[in-house]
Amino acid sequence: MVLFKGSRSWKCWDHRAWSPGALDNAGGQLTREPQTGDQTSRAARQLDGQGRFGRIYFFSIRSDAVTRWNVREIALYGVGARRRTIEFDIDKVNVITGASGTGKSAIIDAIDYCLGSTDCRLPFFVRGHAVAVAVHWVLGDSDLIVGRKIPESGSGTNQMFVRTGKNLRLPNTSEGLEGPTNRDTARAMIEKSFGIQDTDDPAVAAKSEKGRATIRDVTPYLFLSGDIIISRETLLHDLHRPEKARDIKATMPYFLGAVNQTSVLAARRLRQLEAALGRIEREAKAQERSQGLLTQRSIALLTQAEGIGLIAELPSSDASDQLLLDQLRGVAENGVLTPASGDSETRAVLEEERRQLVSELQTLREKRQMLRRTIREAAGYGTAVSGQSHKLKLVEHLKLGDGRCPVCDAENAAGLAMAEQIQNSLTIVAHEVLAVDVMRPRLDDHSGHVENQIGSRSGRLREVEAQLSGLLRVEEESAGAASLLQERARVVGRIDQFLETTARDYEISSTNTASLESEIENLRDQVDPQARRERLRDAENMVSNFATDMLADLPTEVPATGARVVFSSAPSLSLIEPTRRAVLAMAEVGSDQNYLAMHLALSFSLQKLFETMRAPVPGLLVIDQISRPYYPKGGDEKRLKEMEKDDDQVAMQKIVRFLFEETARRAGLQVILIEHAYIEEDPEYVAAVKGRWTKASGVKLIPSDWPNRN
Structure with a gap:
């Protein structure tokens, strides 16, 4: 048995249970574990001054001497x-x-x-x-x-x-x-x-x-x-x-x-910021999807306002959301004192435009149907022509231009005529293959153009129908109103409510995520x-x-x-x-x-x-x-x-x-x-x-x- 003085008191140690060099005189601490027989029963390890244990670096989470409370x-x-x-x-x-x-x-x-x-x-x-x-x-x-x-x-x-x-x-x-x-x-x-x-x-x-x-x-x-x-x-x-x-x-x-206090808090802060960034990105996507609804409701309200004379004319169909909201705010600020005008002319113009759009869509859909049928037929014809061309190319190895019969290789009139017929057939099929190759891309391009026109006309038709629905609601509600002044007040109230609630919900967030993303990257490096x-x-x-x-x-x-x-x-x-x-x-x-x-x-x-x-x-x-x-x-x-x-x-x-x-x-x-x-x-x-x-x-x-x- 030997006595070893630790940091605070003398302790008794069994020297038989410890290997040579078990005492670290510099630090006053035991640094190796007991040995049993020829094998080390407890791994001999020593903590150096840099928080390293073996080859693994640990955080030094206490700087005091190796004594304990x-x-x-x-x-x-x-x-x-x-x-x-x-x-x-x-x-x-x-x-x-x-x-x-x-x-x-x-x-x-x-x-x-x-x-x-x-x-x-x-x-x-x-x-x-x-x-x-x-x-x-x-x-x-x-x-x-x-x-x-x-x-x-x-x-x-x-x-x-x-x-x-x-x-x-x-x-x-x-x-x-x-x-x-x-x-x-x-x-x-x-x-x-x-x-x-x-x-x-x-x-x-x-x-x-x-x-x-x-x-x-x-x-x-x-x-x-x-x-x-x-x-x-x-x-x-x-x-x-x-x-x-x-x-x-x-x-x-x-x-x-495994971690220190700073890295624990950095990891928690990182989770919070990543969650916040994800929430901002989800909200941005939701706002993008909502912009179409914002445009539609703004136009509907402006149509009602135009129908009872609160505005002189409707904005163009390609007006931005900001322009629509500004015009609605102008109506709300001016109130019911704006000069009036009838709505019959506006409704007539919209109904005429609707009829034209329906007619154009019908024509375009018929054209699309014809193009699809033509493309299918061209594809079938192209397959047949390609097959014929492949078959005729099998005789290209014959010497059709040397004046001999391609069958018996003799110089006679019958053989020459046969060679000319084969050559003419090859030429005709080659022209047909070329025609198919040229026409097919044109048909595809034209079909895509027609599809774009159908999409554009359909979108405009929905806008016109929304405006007509707005005018219809105005007419139905105006029938029971005591006066045009009351109707104007009602529309202005709707616009006020829209601007105070719905429009604010759809406003595009101006949050700058650059600084947030930068902080996230810095925290990831720390963690x-x-x-x-x-x-x-x-x-x-x-x-x-x-x-x-x-x-x-x-x-x-x-x-x-x-x-x-x-x-x-x-x-x-x-x-x-x-x-x-x-x-x-x-x-x-x-x-x-x-x-x-x-x-x-x-x-x-x-x-x-x-x-x-x-x-x-x-x-x-x-x-x-x-x-x-x-x-x-x-x-x-x-x-x-x-x-x-x-x-x-x-x-x-x-x-x-x-x-x-x-x-x-x-x-x-x-x-x-x-x-x-x-x-x-x-x-x-x-x-x-x-x-x-x-x-x-x-x-x-x-x-x-x-x-x-x-």
Whole structure:
């Protein structure tokens, strides 16, 4: 055994479990992992000064020396200057044993409450007899005291007390708590002390900012509560609460060193801007589709206005939307005082134009039908001519111009005549093929021109019919109107309403997306999702390797025995059993002993990674009863010999050894074990006991003689 001085205290290390060169004299930290036999059971790794681990670069998310916050004391204050203080050793295992109902599990609730939780989960008996609680954190010679009033019922109080400095002590009474502030400010002060980075922009640090790591996102890595430690479904503290699970998942990459606080917020800002840009683009497309309707409704209103003399004449059919809206605004401003004129002439002109358009469309459709038929016939004729040309070209190898018979090769009149006939046929077919090739494109062009004319005439016909419909509505409504003045007022009212509502909805947005797109590109460069994925994957692999080695040191049953642990930041945990290499989800593993081992392996693996990565997570792990698989629930303090099975006694001793040895390996890690079992056979366990709250002793978290606070 050798003694090694860490950053704050001397620690005892088994030199047989460590390879040569295990001590880094420059940094005062262990930098290599234990060796087992000829193989390295835990990968030898060293973090350099640039945030690099092996070949993977991680964000340095804490700049302090490699020391970690521990809990020195917890104090509960009652009425009449009463104080109950529990002291703990730093960098060590601390054990509190005793009976059920003595308040041991409330230690987790007290620490959580003083970390700024919205709710107060302290038990009813504690609330009824204690008026305040305080936790004394230490980091080297630095102190952090966080206190908070305890409500008799309901949610937690908004007022907290935070004080930082050196050589601080807990006050004797709750009135002595210093540094009163509100909960949000207290959280920010604790985050600053723990090293959770913030940004210079106060708006980013607002309470509503999602994706920013806060002190409330640290608690899943500090507590192994009774409802989690042997759970077959819930991996971490509070992960079963939907309102907490979202934040735990969002901030886990930050604590694993895959991202820093700035990149987390940049990624969130990028998602917001990309969503905003997509919304602007969708609105622009919708506005483009709406312009046709805007034009149609504007012309309809102007037609009504022209029909009752509010305007002298209608605008041209190719007038822009802006010109139409300007003319409508002019009508609305002039009101009903515009000189009048009849609408019969306008209606007659429109009806005549409609008749002409219908006639032209009929003629054009007939022409289109003839062209389609001609094109089909030309295509068939061209196919036939091409076939004949191909057949006649088969005789091109004959020498038709040498005066001989193409059949018998003799010089005679009959052969010469036959050669001339063949040559004439070839010439005729060639001319026909040429004619087909020339005419077909012309027919296609003419057909396209006719289609364009039909489309143009149809569009104009719809506009004319809309104008006639407007005039018809004016005539129908005017018949029941008392006077032309009333009709004009009605039309002007319609125009006013149109300009105030519909026209505004269809106005083209003048949003300049250039600056938005530029900011998106800059944020994409900052976020670098590929590098983030690689860092996160490597951190997951590191935790998986750590947990696999630790699981081998813990008592397990098939299929967990000899299995490989696979951790994901989803977060999730699965096992690859060694026999068939089957991948098992947590719920499929079975056995409380296996679930206990898996939770312990994961919690200590994460703490090991946090130490290595200098993550802003306190070096604290509060574990609520490792003996759950071996003792019945409830009752008084239990002895090891009270276990029914010898195998259970061996397993319990193995778990206890794991806690002490793994805590000794981790610089700055403090474990608070809340337990029913008193293992008197283990001297180190006995020495670590900070309190035996048994029925015989009568000791509890809240002394029995404390009066009710009322």
